[in-house]
Amino acid sequence: MIRKANAVWQGTGKEGKGVLTTQSGVLSHTQYSFNTRFEDGIGTNPEELVAAAHAGCFAMKLSFNLTGAGFPPKVLDVQGEIKMEEGTIIESRLILKATVPGIDQDTFLAQVKDAEANCPISRLLKTTIVVDSTLTV
Structure with missing residues (x-):
């Protein structure tokens, strides 16, 4: 592809x-x-697009993980934030609010950790990746 x-x-x-x-x-x-x-001009920028790509990729990978583990998610709301200093992306932070019926915290966090490490955009980025998650069952 x-x-x-x-x-x-x-x-x-x-x-x-x-x-x-x-x-x-x-x-x-x-x-x-x-x-x-x-600055704050009208339009997009490469970092915003990377943030969107990472959030979308992570959400889809996590959905596959959770469904495969027997816990199809109701909602995965992921905000991506790219932090840049001196012309270098130093962090991609994903802020996850998840509604996953019936799952326990340990199983959820294991699936989040796998998605964090293995979604294709995470694997592409050579920077610190941080996921802050909140689970609602």
């Missing part, structure tokens, strides 16, 4: 601008710039 995206940048790093387009078309000439990356 191959997934594709395209970035087109015009101009300098600070004054320039770019657009991102994904194979699926969900992003289609979506704006990004210095302002959207380092």
Whole structure:
């Protein structure tokens, strides 16, 4: 399986601008710039997209894990946060609020730990990964 995206940048790093387009078309000439990356401009940025990708990947892997263990989740709400310092991503934090009927805390945490280590985006990132989780049964 191959997934594709395209970035087109015009101009300098600070004054320039770019657009991102994904194979699926969900992003289609979506704006990004210095302002959207380092300030509060309108558009997206690479770190925001990594946060979304990590949150989505983790949620899906955890759902597979929990279902395989006999505890299909009702809701997995995952917020992704990318922390960047001096031009380097130093942490990806996932904040999980899960509703999983019938599961005990130890089984839940084991499945979370596996998803944290083994979702494809976690395996791609070479940074600290932290998962803060809250379980409702």
